[in-house]
Amino acid sequence: MKPVPLKFSDGVVTIRKFRRNDKFRMAEIANNEKVAVNLRDAFPSPYAVEDAQKFISMCLGQEPYQVFAIEYQGEYVGNVGLHRQDDVYRKTAELGYFIGETYWHKGITPRAVNLICDYGFRELDVIKIFSGVFSFNIASQRVLEKCGFEKEAILKNAVIKNGKICDEIRYAKHYGQAENASAGAGKAVAGGEEAGAGKAVAGTGKAGASKAVDGAGKETGPDAANRTGIGAENTTGRKQWYESLFENYGKKYDSENFTSGTIGECDFLEKEIGYDRTKQILDVGCGTGRHAIELTKRGYNVTGIDLSETQLQRAHEKAEAESLDITFLKHDARNLPFKGEFDAAIMLCEGGFPLMETDEMNFDILRSVARSLRKPGKFIFTTLNGLFPLYHSVEKFCSDVSRDGNATYSSNTFNLMTFRDHNITEFEDDDGNRKTLDCNERYYVPSEITWMLKSLGFRKVDIMGARLGAFSRADRLTTEDFEMLVIASDNG
Numbered sequence: 001m002k003p004v005p006l007k008f009s010d011g012v013v014t015i016r017k018f019r020r021n022d023k024f025r026m027a028e029i030a031n032n033e034k035v036a037v038n039l040r041d042a043f044p045s046p047y048a049v050e051d052a053q054k055f056i057s058m059c060l061g062q063e064p065y066q067v068f069a070i071e072y073q074g075e076y077v078g079n080v081g082l083h084r085q086d087d088v089y090r091k092t093a094e095l096g097y098f099i100g101e102t103y104w105h106k107g108i109t110p111r112a113v114n115l116i117c118d119y120g121f122r123e124l125d126v127i128k129i130f131s132g133v134f135s136f137n138i139a140s141q142r143v144l145e146k147c148g149f150e151k152e153a154i155l156k157n158a159v160i161k162n163g164k165i166c167d168e169i170r171y172a173k174h175y176g177q178a179e180n181a182s183a184g185a186g187k188a189v190a191g192g193e194e195a196g197a198g199k200a201v202a203g204t205g206k207a208g209a210s211k212a213v214d215g216a217g218k219e220t221g222p223d224a225a226n227r228t229g230i231g232a233e234n235t236t237g238r239k240q241w242y243e244s245l246f247e248n249y250g251k252k253y254d255s256e257n258f259t260s261g262t263i264g265e266c267d268f269l270e271k272e273i274g275y276d277r278t279k280q281i282l283d284v285g286c287g288t289g290r291h292a293i294e295l296t297k298r299g300y301n302v303t304g305i306d307l308s309e310t311q312l313q314r315a316h317e318k319a320e321a322e323s324l325d326i327t328f329l330k331h332d333a334r335n336l337p338f339k340g341e342f343d344a345a346i347m348l349c350e351g352g353f354p355l356m357e358t359d360e361m362n363f364d365i366l367r368s369v370a371r372s373l374r375k376p377g378k379f380i381f382t383t384l385n386g387l388f389p390l391y392h393s394v395e396k397f398c399s400d401v402s403r404d405g406n407a408t409y410s411s412n413t414f415n416l417m418t419f420r421d422h423n424i425t426e427f428e429d430d431d432g433n434r435k436t437l438d439c440n441e442r443y444y445v446p447s448e449i450t451w452m453l454k455s456l457g458f459r460k461v462d463i464m465g466a467r468l469g470a471f472s473r474a475d476r477l478t479t480e481d482f483e484m485l486v487i488a489s490d491n492g
Helices: 020-029 050-061 108-123 138-146 203-210 242-244 258-272 290-297 309-321 360-373 396-401 446-455
Strands: 008-009 013-016 067-071 075-084 092-099 128-134 150-161 163-174 280-284 301-306 327-330 344-348 371-385 406-416 420-428 436-440 460-465 483-489
Touching: 008 309, 013 108, 020 050, 067 108, 067 203, 092 108, 108 128, 108 138, 128 138, 128 150, 138 163, 242 327, 242 436, 258 371, 280 290, 280 360, 290 301, 290 309, 301 309, 301 406, 309 327, 344 360, 360 371, 360 446, 446 460, 446 483
Parallel strands: 092 128, 280 301, 280 344, 301 327, 344 371
Antiparallel strands: 008 013, 013 067, 067 075, 075 092, 128 163, 150 163, 371 483, 406 420, 420 436, 460 483
């Protein structure tokens, strides 16, 4: 097995090799009944510095390394690890984790789980990672589900904890599910990661030593006028323009002119989902989380995905500032890890689609979103209207709607054979640096959108003009509309 660095980060959370002096902080945060109640009895309770010292010594002697310290904002906050099984189960590993109570509701645990899963699949030669969660530990069940784990079994009356018998919920994630998931995917805001799951994560004695995990029981894709969230990941080995654009553009993005329509757009979204706050909503290309945050403030359960770590970090900061419980994940929109998990999906201000290099890649985004929806489901998105550049200058339109300090677009060339607009985008990043990018975006005509969506099983496709902050079914699409609003459903 090739040597690997024993430190991995998604830009927010880091998992790293233990340090000897972690024992003091480990003992402090692990000595908590609210943590221990969700872990196996091999996890000492009360928890002393000596327990932490023994556990760290055991972990430092592992080969290969399987249990890591979790670090957040430069501080040790908990443990996460894998325990490879043996015999005929040697291609499987068990996941465990715990995090100190002080650090709950900060989106740390899902990020750590995704980092350790990425490490396990790539470096430990496993094809399946599972975790057993006590049935009363709803928070950890949610963490695993948000990280792409699927519920495989309910083991009835399998656990006795503190004298009470309960079920164990068995979750698992397979290698194929993780190939396209970012190691940094994680919950960017408040959210029940509470005590942990799996084995003792910081346990001692035979159980803790033999099982290394014992203790770990436009938001981003740009369009010519509206930039929203990057939904897809480049696999060419070089950065695509939409990746470079959002490398350091989280704060500056929120000052762009097109972000002013959030309230009105969310009014429309609420009406389209019937004001049903039980529905699970997926925000694709969520960027800095403007729609996800506003909908959450109104009582909806939203999961946001994006490719840009800068945009996701900004979303995390904004949601945390308002004490909101929102799940933000880093994923490639062309290959989302969800299957029938959401009632509705939104993708506004060109959140990934139609920014991809090829028509096939753009279609992959639509297919991936369709796969993520339950039936009946609804998919609401905006995209560039291919009828507009046939009658108008895209460059002039962008210039007319831009404000001082916003990104500018010049040297636009619209290709009638490919319906792609090529332009030079100039903007200022969050550090005040001026940057210039050669960009191109695909414009679609209504018949193309309708064909693609119906081929994916959506029975009804409605297309209207998209007006900033004032979406309406009454606005018939015309050649004057720069964007189109698409509403697809599979229940006719």
